[in-house]
Amino acid sequence: MMRTLAEINEKIGQQKAVVLTASEIKARVAEVGVTQVAKEVDVITTGTFEPMESSGAIINLGHTDPPIKIRRCWLDGVPAYSGFGAVDLYIGASCTVETKDGEEARVRKTTPKFKRGGGHVIEDLIAGKPIQLRAEGQVTDCYPRASFETTISRETINQFYLFNPRNLYQNFIVGVNGGERQLFTYLGPLQPRLGNAVFSNPGAISPLLNDPKLQLVGIGTRIFLGGGVGYVTWEGTQHFPLQKRLPNDTPIGPAATLALIGDAKSMDARWVRGCYFKNYGPSLMLGVGVPYPVLNEEVVARCAIQDKELVAPIVDFSIPRRVRPTFGLVSYAQLKSGRITIEGKNVRTAPLASMYLSLQVAIELKQWIEEGKFTLTEPVASISMERSFLPQDRWTEF
Structure with missing residues (x-):
């Protein structure tokens, strides 16, 4: 089974496209299998609503x-x-x-x-x-x-548009604190002696985990950004697609990122919210949704990924170094259960992303497509999957 983007957009224009969210796709594949779903569905929508501090706005006065x-x-x-x-x-x-x-x-x-x-x-x-x-x-x-x-x-x-150097982390870390005092981090407060564990990526519904090789996302891809229409402009800063990966091609930690742009005048403050992390500083909660055209069965197979098949590293923030010790990998199914075990200790977990609003982003994007208001774009160039990540290990003391 093969479709073209032009065929899908024609159906969108006629309001005949069949659109399912990533959550709905996973459930449907479990019922009837990848082949049948690929025949039935034209577009899959993904979404996230999470802190994205590497964001900002251009303003012309x-x-x-x-x-x-x-x-x-x-x-x-x-x-x-x-x-x-x-x-x-x-x-x-x-x-x-x-x-x-x-x-x-x-x-x-x-x-x-x-x-x-x-x-x-x-x-x-x-x-x-x-x-x-x-x-x-x-x-x-x-x-x-x-x-x-x-x-x-x-x-x-005049102009007022978001231009975000780094959004949509393809996976991230789980933060814990093995030390003796409370730590205030970009993941929020981490309680001492492994008192809690915080994760930020929404897992199986997250956009880039449903396209692990970035085969469908590229420069020029039209997306849902802050309640308006946005586009992928380039790879994001700290883009690291060479992260180690599982056999299903998903990374075991922070990997690909994207730079995004969109007209803020057409956005909705429901999906763009300032926030503050105690003793760390301000940030921005941002809703981003990415649609995937069902061009073939492989697209459906990738989007059928489940939380139990995705992992993230548990990182100890009590060690003040760039490379911190880890307590191994944990699946998103375990993280979302509310408890994980670290060195024999039962540890509470909590998501930094809003699971509910992440789903709502995918649902709203689905509605736009079903109503013929949002068509899909062919990327004009691909995002590099060969980029390495360079640290700053040289310094000068004054």
């Missing part, structure tokens, strides 16, 4: 009168990068509010604003809320203005 060449800028107190076009900005999801000299300790104690970061500003702009802007300029003959303050919103700026 438009020129003031007289013009300003912005070189320092703050959005609701969060610094935005301004070292390129005169009124172009980039705000990172994990950037924190800056306070005036001497105010940091007071702010920590008296207001939750210290927990606010770029992710919250991006969420508020998407939701249509006003944001205070303060800018300092480099005075030149063509840009004579030295400073500027105003209130901006989604409707008063």
Whole structure:
């Protein structure tokens, strides 16, 4: 059985395409097998809703009168990068509010604003809320203005789009703490003496675990991004497809990543939410969905993968090194059961990703396709599967 993308898109345009989520596919394959499902289904949708701190937004403000060449800028107190076009900005999801000299300790104690970061500003702009802007300029003959303050919103700026250098980790780690004190990490609090275990990838419903060799995802792939339409632009930072893999081709730890882009003005704040990790900092919870065209039976076979067939490494954060010791591998079925065993100890588990909202991303994307609102794209180039991962092992002491 073979289909073409053009044939699938024609059915989508006629609202005749048969679309199942990854969860539905797995259940259907268990009932009737891969061959029958491949005959029945045209598109499979996947989704995740999890923290993706390597995200941010490009904003163009438009020129003031007289013009300003912005070189320092703050959005609701969060610094935005301004070292390129005169009124172009980039705000990172994990950037924190800056306070005036001497105010940091007071702010920590008296207001939750210290927990606010770029992710919250991006969420508020998407939701249509006003944001205070303060800018300092480099005075030149063509840009004579030295400073500027105003209130901006989604409707008063030009371009406003997410450009995310690293999203959609193809698998990740399980964090634990074998030490004697509580640790505050990008996975959240880790209790001492193996008091808990936290995992971030949603497992078998996660987009890239259903396409382990990235045979269907590439540059130009149209996706669900933050409740709007987005695209894959390149490999993501820390892209490491050469990670060790199981016989089913799925990686045993962090592997491929993707860089994504999408018009934030068309996004929905339900799927783009600023968040904060205690004693670690702000981040961004982001909904991303990837559709897979059922071109052949192999696509269905890959998407039939189950949590019991996927593993992640258990990493001890109590050792403050780049390469930390591990307690071996654990399946996502075990992680989702709520308990795992580490060196004979029964340890509670919890997901950082929202399993419910990850499923809802796949369901919403499914509805878009069924209604003919979202067609699939052929990648214009593939994502490298040969990229190695280079550490920084050289340093200079001052």
